[in-house]
Amino acid sequence: MSTIGALPPASPPRWPLRFGVGAASIAALFGLSLLLEGGLIEYVQRIILLAGINVILAVSLNLINGTTGQFSIGHAGFMAIGAYGSAFAGVHIAPLLAGVLGEGKLSDAVTFNLSLIIGAALAGLSGFGVGLPSLRLKGDYLAIVTLGFGEIIRISFNNATFLGAATGYFGNSPAGLPAYTSLFWVYLWVALVIIATWNVTFSQTGRSLLAIREDEIAAEAMATPTTRLKILAFSLSAAGAGIAGGLFAHMQAGIRPEDFRFEKSIDMIVMIIVGGLGSVSGAAIGGVFVAVSLELMRDLNQYRLVLYALLLVVIMLVRPEGVLGTRELPHLVTDFLRRRRQREAAP
Amino acid sequence: MLLELREVNKIFGGLHAVKGVSLHVEKGEIFGLIGPNGAGKTTIFNVITGVYHPDGGQVFFSGRDISGLSPARIAEGGIGRTFQNIRLFRSMTAEQNVMVAGHRLHRSGLASAVLRTKSHAEDERRLRERAQELLEALGLGKHATEAASSLPYGSQRRLEIARALMLSPELLLLDEPAAGMNSHEARDLERQIRWLARERGVTVVLVEHNMSVVMSVCDRVHVLDHGETIANGPPAQVKTDPKVLAAYLGQEVDAEKSTSEKSAAEEKAP
Amino acid sequence: MAELLQQIVNGLSLGSIYALIALGYTMVYGILKLINFAHGEVFMMGAYAGYFSASALGVQTYEASGAGFPLLLALAVLVVAMAASALLGVSIEALAYRPVRSAPRLTPLITAIGVSLFLQNAAMLLFTPNPRRYPAILAEVRFEVGGVILTNIKIAIFVVAMLLMLGLYMLVHRTWTGRAMRALSMNIDAARLMGIDVNQTIRATFAIGSSLAAAGGILYGLDQIMINPLMGVLTGLKAFVAAVLGGIGNIPGALIGGILIGLAEQLTAGYLSPDYRDAITFVILILVLLVKPEGLLGVVRQEKV
Numbered sequence: 001m002s003t004i005g006a007l008p009p010a011s012p013p014r015w016p017l018r019f020g021v022g023a024a025s026i027a028a029l030f031g032l033s034l035l036l037e038g039g040l041i042e043y044v045q046r047i048i049l050l051a052g053i054n055v056i057l058a059v060s061l062n063l064i065n066g067t068t069g070q071f072s073i074g075h076a077g078f079m080a081i082g083a084y085g086s087a088f089a090g091v092h093i094a095p096l097l098a099g100v101l102g103e104g105k106l107s108d109a110v111t112f113n114l115s116l117i118i119g120a121a122l123a124g125l126s127g128f129g130v131g132l133p134s135l136r137l138k139g140d141y142l143a144i145v146t147l148g149f150g151e152i153i154r155i156s157f158n159n160a161t162f163l164g165a166a167t168g169y170f171g172n173s174p175a176g177l178p179a180y181t182s183l184f185w186v187y188l189w190v191a192l193v194i195i196a197t198w199n200v201t202f203s204q205t206g207r208s209l210l211a212i213r214e215d216e217i218a219a220e221a222m223a224t225p226t227t228r229l230k231i232l233a234f235s236l237s238a239a240g241a242g243i244a245g246g247l248f249a250h251m252q253a254g255i256r257p258e259d260f261r262f263e264k265s266i267d268m269i270v271m272i273i274v275g276g277l278g279s280v281s282g283a284a285i286g287g288v289f290v291a292v293s294l295e296l297m298r299d300l301n302q303y304r305l306v307l308y309a310l311l312l313v314v315i316m317l318v319r320p321e322g323v324l325g326t327r328e329l330p331h332l333v334t335d336f337l338r339r340r341r342q343r344e345a346a347p
Numbered sequence: 348m349l350l351e352l353r354e355v356n357k358i359f360g361g362l363h364a365v366k367g368v369s370l371h372v373e374k375g376e377i378f379g380l381i382g383p384n385g386a387g388k389t390t391i392f393n394v395i396t397g398v399y400h401p402d403g404g405q406v407f408f409s410g411r412d413i414s415g416l417s418p419a420r421i422a423e424g425g426i427g428r429t430f431q432n433i434r435l436f437r438s439m440t441a442e443q444n445v446m447v448a449g450h451r452l453h454r455s456g457l458a459s460a461v462l463r464t465k466s467h468a469e470d471e472r473r474l475r476e477r478a479q480e481l482l483e484a485l486g487l488g489k490h491a492t493e494a495a496s497s498l499p500y501g502s503q504r505r506l507e508i509a510r511a512l513m514l515s516p517e518l519l520l521l522d523e524p525a526a527g528m529n530s531h532e533a534r535d536l537e538r539q540i541r542w543l544a545r546e547r548g549v550t551v552v553l554v555e556h557n558m559s560v561v562m563s564v565c566d567r568v569h570v571l572d573h574g575e576t577i578a579n580g581p582p583a584q585v586k587t588d589p590k591v592l593a594a595y596l597g598q599e600v601d602a603e604k605s606t607s608e609k610s611a612a613e614e615k616a617p
Numbered sequence: 618m619a620e621l622l623q624q625i626v627n628g629l630s631l632g633s634i635y636a637l638i639a640l641g642y643t644m645v646y647g648i649l650k651l652i653n654f655a656h657g658e659v660f661m662m663g664a665y666a667g668y669f670s671a672s673a674l675g676v677q678t679y680e681a682s683g684a685g686f687p688l689l690l691a692l693a694v695l696v697v698a699m700a701a702s703a704l705l706g707v708s709i710e711a712l713a714y715r716p717v718r719s720a721p722r723l724t725p726l727i728t729a730i731g732v733s734l735f736l737q738n739a740a741m742l743l744f745t746p747n748p749r750r751y752p753a754i755l756a757e758v759r760f761e762v763g764g765v766i767l768t769n770i771k772i773a774i775f776v777v778a779m780l781l782m783l784g785l786y787m788l789v790h791r792t793w794t795g796r797a798m799r800a801l802s803m804n805i806d807a808a809r810l811m812g813i814d815v816n817q818t819i820r821a822t823f824a825i826g827s828s829l830a831a832a833g834g835i836l837y838g839l840d841q842i843m844i845n846p847l848m849g850v851l852t853g854l855k856a857f858v859a860a861v862l863g864g865i866g867n868i869p870g871a872l873i874g875g876i877l878i879g880l881a882e883q884l885t886a887g888y889l890s891p892d893y894r895d896a897i898t899f900v901i902l903i904l905v906l907l908v909k910p911e912g913l914l915g916v917v918r919q920e921k922v
Contacts, residue, residue, distance in 0.1 A: 012463045071723060073730075133907045139722050140652050141910055144861070148902040155896045196461050203460035203467070204446070204453045204474065211436050211447045218434035221396060222448035223422035223514055232457075266730060273727060305738040312731035317716050320724045326438065 026188065033183035045183065047295050049251055052186040053244045054287035056193045058271035059280055060240025065269070066278035066326075067201055068233045069213025070135060071143045073265050074150020075241050077130075078123040080260035081153065082242025083249040084163055086119030090178065090250070091171045112180035112250065116189070119246035120239040126153070127238025131231040150265055157257040168256035176253030186247055193240055198280050200236070209233055213278070241268075270312055276322035281329035286322070349374040349409060349550050350395070350518055356403030357390050364390045366574040367404065372518070377544045378552045379561045379582070382571035383595055388554040389431050391571075392520050396428050397421040408518070423450075427511030428520040431554075433503050437496040441487055441506050444495050445478040448513035452477060481509040485539065501532045508539070518550045519543065525557040533557060537564045562586065570594070619764030624887040625880065630771040630840060632879020633778035637833035638856035639863070639871035640785065641706075641826025647802035647866035648822055649718070654729035655709055656830060657853015658736035659702050661846065663831025664838045665744060666698040668751060676752040685756040694754055698835055699828035706827025707820050715816070733853075740846035748845040751838035774836045781832055782872055785825065789868060794821050802866060851895060855882070858902040864915025873913060 013021075037045065061075050094111045101107040130149045137145055163169045171177045200206055211219040212226050220226050249255045267290055275286030293311075297304040315322070324332075350372040357365040365387040372378045380388050393399045395406055397418040405414045413421055422428075427448075436444050452474050459467040482488050485505045490498055495506060504524055511519055521540070525533045537560055543549045555561050561568060561582060568585045570578040572594040578585050585591055638660050645653045671686070671694045679686045713732050717724045758769040789795035797818040800808040809815050837852065838844050859878040863870025878898060886894040911917050 012465060012468050071726070137906060137910060140650070140726065141906055143726060144652070144857075145903055145906045148858075148899045148906070152896060152899045152903070155899070159892055199461045199463055200457065203457075204449070204470070205457055205460055207439075207443060207447050208450075210439060214436040214438060215434045217398065217418075218430065218436065219447065220418040221398075221422055221428055221430075221434075222510060223419050223450050224447065225419050263734075266734065269727065269730075277723075302738075302742050306735060306742060309731050309734035309738055313713055313728055313735060316724050316728040316731060317713070320717070320720060320727075 025191075029187055029191075030184050033187070036183055046251075047291060048183060049181060049186050049247075050295075051288045051291035052183075052190045053247050054267075054271060054291045055190050055284045056244040056247070056287075057241055057268050058275065058283035058287035058290075059193055059197050060237045060244070061268045062237075062272045062275075062278065062280060062283035063197055063200070063209075063240070064230075064233045064237040066272055066276075066283070067206060067213065068209040068230060069278075070230055070234065071139070072146040072234065072237075073143045073269060074130075074146035074148070074153075074262075075238070075268050076260040076262065076264035077150035077153030078127055078238035078241040079245035079248070079264065080157055080255075080257070081126050082116075082119035082123040082239075082245030083255045083260070084119075084157060084169060084245075085122040085242065086115040086246030087169055087171060087177050087249040087255060088163065089118040090115035090180070094178070108178070108180060112178075112185065116243055116246040119249075120242040123242025123245065124235045124239030127235040128231060130238075131234035135227065135230045135234060147262065147265075150262065154257050154260055157260075164254070164256075166257060168254040168258075170254035177250055177255070179250060181247050181251035189243055189247060193243065194280065194284065197240070201280055205229065205232075210278075266312075270308075272322075273312075273315060273320070274322050276324035276326060278326035279322075279324040279328055282322055282324035282327075285324070285329075348372070348407075349376075350552070351407040352391070352395070352404065353407070354404035355391065355394055355401050355406065357387070357394055357399055358402045364574050365394070365401075368571065368574070368576055369404075370569050370576070370579070372550060372552055374517075374550055375544060375548065376550055376566045377540060377564055378550070379565035379568040380552060380554045380571065381556070381558075381561055381568060382577075385573070386571040386594075387574040388571055389522055390574075392428060392522055392552075392554060395421075395520065396426060422448075422514055422516075425514070425517040426520065427514045427516035427518070429504070429507040429511055429522055429524060431522040431526075433507060435495040435503055435506060435510075437494070439495060440492050441482060441495055441498065441509075442475065442478050442491040444506060445481055445510045445513050446474050448510050449474040449477065451515065478509075478513065481512050482506075484512075485509045486535075500527050504528070505536075505539075512543075512547075512549070516549060518552065520552050520554075522554045523556060524553070525555055525560045528557075530559075533560050536560065540564050558586075620887070622763070622765045624883045626765055626767060626771060628880035628883030629876060630774040630879070631883055632859075632876035633775050634833045634837050634840070634875075635852075635856045635859045635878050636872045636875025637778050637781065637829045637836070638853065639860040639875045640782070640868065641830045642857050642860040643863070643865055643868060643871040644798070644822050644826050646860070647868075648798065648805065648819060649714070649725075650722070651714065651725050652729060652857070653714075653826075654726075654733040654853075655713075655736055656706075656826070657849030657856070658733055658740070659706050659709075659827045659849075660830040660834045660837075660853060660856075661740060661844075661849030662705055662736070662834070663698050663702040663827070664751075664834030664844050664848065665740070665846075666701040666831060667694050667754065667835035667838060668749060668844065670694045670697040670701075671752045671754050676754060680753050680756075686752075686754050691754045695832060695835060698831045702827040702831035702834075703824040706823040706830075710820060710823045715819075737847055737850065744846055746846060748843040751842055751844055753839075754835065755839055757839075770836075770839045774840060777832060777836060781829055785829070785868065788825070794818065798822055855895075855898045858898050858905075862901060862905050862912055864912030867912065867914045870912055870914040 057079065065071050090111055093114060097107045097111050101110065130146065134142060134145045157163060158166050208219065208224045208229055211222070211224055212229060216226055271286035271290045272283050273286070274289050275282030275284065297307060300307065348371045352368055352370050354367045354369055355365055356367055368391060380391065382388055390399065394401050397416050397420070400415045405412055407413065408424065408426065413424065436447065453470045455464065455466045455470050479488070479491060482491050485508060487502060487506055487509060490502060495503065498506060508521065508524065525536055528536060540551055540553070541564060544551050553561065553565065565582050567580060568582050569576065570585055570591050577590045577594060578588045638656065641656045642653060645651060674690050674694065676686050709732055713728050714725060717728055755770055755773055760767055789798060797808065797813045798821070800811070800813060801815065801818055805815065855878055856875065859874035860871050862877060863872070863874030878901065881897055881901060882894050885897040905912060
């Protein structure tokens with residue numbers, strides 16, 4: 001049975017309960033992150049960070065490519081805008097906030113998250129700008145135009161001297177960009193993005209997006225504002241990529257246009273294909289998979305990318321619907337448990 | 348007059364699919380639109396619902412000119428439809444298919460959805476109840492949580508109707524709703540159409556090839572052939588109109604005549 | 618004035634190469650509605666096939682001794698490279714595209730991207746990422762006409778491209794295979810019902826498109842001197858834009874599109890800035906898709922509801 005568009009519970013939890021659970025979760029996450037940072041080597045921590053960033057990328061891209069069925073293959077451009085946007089904003093608002101809040105963890109945290117939001121907003125606006133003219137196109141044509149925009153964005157950064165052009169942007173200090181990104185912040189944002197995307201997907205908006213994917217003409221005939229929704233989904237997914245970009249920027253000394261080539265867009269597509277096009281939990285799985293497998297294959301050096309490409313082709317030939325198809329992991333679990341209870345009840 | 352078409356034309360490249368068609372539909376009527384294949388019936392539906400823009404002429408709904416509006420606007424304005432080749436959202440359940448059309452009932456916005464507020468939950472509940480009600484009314488109650496693609500053909504057609512009704516339309520366009528139905532199912536459909544018009548106050552326009560359904564259910568019938576109007580009036584009158592007979596049977600009658608002439612000629616030859 | 622003519626000459630020869638590659642994209646899309654992302658890599662492989670077969674025929678010795686590479690051997694190199702690429706193209710079709718022909722449109726698109734990446738990285742493994750100098754299969758002869766520098770290579774590019782395209786025209790309009798290709802591009806199911814061997818025709822389309830790309834590869838090598846395993850990425854993309862500009866699926870369109878992109882690129886590099894030579898192609902792509910997606914010679918298709 002399809003679990004797409006499943007309905008939210010009839011009465012949502014009360015707000016005090018939500019705040020309680022939320023605060024407890026954040027505290028638990030913080031505690032866990034401290035533990036892992038103390039116990040794990042840098043190399044493994046980096047993989048976990050990249051996995052989290054990938055999850056944000058995959059879950060965001062899935063909203064437009066999977067749920068809405070409008071294929072964008074230039075999303076690296078939005079990640080770039082988020083990266084550069086948040087890096088630039090961070091560098092410039094840091095001194096202001098330090099002045100107000102004093103130097104230290106609090107000021108850093110506020111600077112970081114503010115810069116992420118700015119980066120995401122810029123990316124979202126660019127998504128709107130790209131989506132508005134492009135989403136009239138269908139299928140292959142849309143894919144190609146998004147590819148074109150992605151490349152234009154990259155080339156623009158390549159020529160932007162105030163952002164370091166091809167050499168890259170390293171901020172104003174000799175040490176490079178401040179290393180704000182940590183396990184805690186990455187996974188906090190992972191949780192926010194997943195919750196937000198999940199709630200959108202399982203709502204009337206999500207249902208409408210799915211309807212657009214299934215049959216746009218029929219959706220229109222049922223009064224669905226298809227153009228508005230497509231652009232909305234596109235902009236939201238761009239903003240998500242922007243957050244990932246900002247997180248990515250602040251775990252490196254600097255960012256270069258080279259980091260956001262077409263190959264990066266392909267990575268994102270591999271993530272959602274592996275997980276299952278249209279599944280939020282699938283996208284998360286795919287994101288982790290790509291981060292981990294790219295690392296595991298690192299030892300294979302030059303063979304790595306050849307195998308990666310071959311993997312992509314084989315998946316398309318053998319199991320194009322990926323691991324979960326359009327189904328969600330939580331629903332599969334609850335369906336399984338329900339069926340088991342039914343079997344036990346009826347002897 | 349709920350719906351009026353004035354001299355509507357539609358051209359596709361070299362094909363003049365609809366030639367200056369004018370018709371009107373009164374509120375509460377069950378109006379039939381018939382004609383041989385390729386007569387332009389579905390094209391007219393598509394022009395009314397905004398899928399195509401007319402190349403000439405106008406479409407009026409409740410007195411307002413709706414020619415060239417977008418399909419979503421027209422649907423919002425109170426015109427619902429089904430499709431000749433069923434266009435359900437195949438991987439969604441029957442219930443979800445109907446709920447998609449429930450925009451009018453869903454007042455809370457995206458932010459409410461993301462935050463899962465109480466008003467959002469209430470909207471969803473209201474949508475679900477109404478969808479359930481419509482499914483029951485069309486005999487699909489027990490299929491609510493099944494995937495649309497797994498439903499039998501007749502049920503799929505009825506699901507399309509339920510979905511269109513979710514819009515609370517004043518006017519419902521049904522494109523070959525009886526296609527592929529046996530006579531038992533067709534009788535059920537006739538009952539449902541009459542119920543829609545008499546009990547729910549929905550004006551129905553019906554494109555249909557099944558003549559027994561048309562004759563049984565329609566108050567008036569409009570006949571098209573090759574894009575042009577050839578007859579118009581109550582079913583009994585249209586049924587015996589020679590132009591209508593010629594359009595539907597004409598070719599066969601001529602063919603029969605010519606083969607019988609030919610064999611008669613052959614017999615005479617030495 | 619001479620400056621302008623120079624840019625135009627350069628643009629025409631560059632554009633001819635784009636046109637040769639664009640033909641492969643447009644023919645395959647016309648029939649399968651598939652963007653053959655791997656076509657750029659077929660172009661690249663063709664160039665390398667030319668490189669290796671010329672080396673096998675001793676082009677380096679000819680170069681060293683100062684004598685020109687014999688025309689006969691040069692033609693042999695062309696034929697070998699075209700044949701090798703044709704084989705590659707047909708293999709890709711059989712292994713990666715045919716199995717997903719009936720899948721939803723997205724699947725073949727992703728598969729094509731995957732094949733493209735595979736070939737790029739395989740080439741980097743096999744041929745090393747280092748750029749190689751292309752052998753003088755055609756020894757360069759420069760001469761000046763009215764302030765414009767012409768080389769026999771630039772002329773050869775234009776001439777060979779035109780000859781090949783003339784050959785293609787003959788094939789498409791005067792042979793059974795060509796007729797079958799045209800039928801398939803209009804209505805693949807009807808063509809099958811009329812008894813046309815669809816698989817064979819598709820194979821032929823890939824073979825022809827790939828061999829033209831190989832010719833483009835060799836000409837590119839002669840013109841640009843350096844080749845590398847990633848040369849197909851950007852050039853392939855530009856050729857694809859050329860096909861879209863002309864009207865994807867339209868063969869004369871590929872020719873016109875190629876020439877126009879070549880000219881646009883050259884003029885931009887000459888008069889605006891060399892930094893923007895790649896960007897202009899993407900700008901053209903976006904303008905075409907947003908203003909007239911069916912291209913210059915393409916026809917708008919109404920969807921039946």
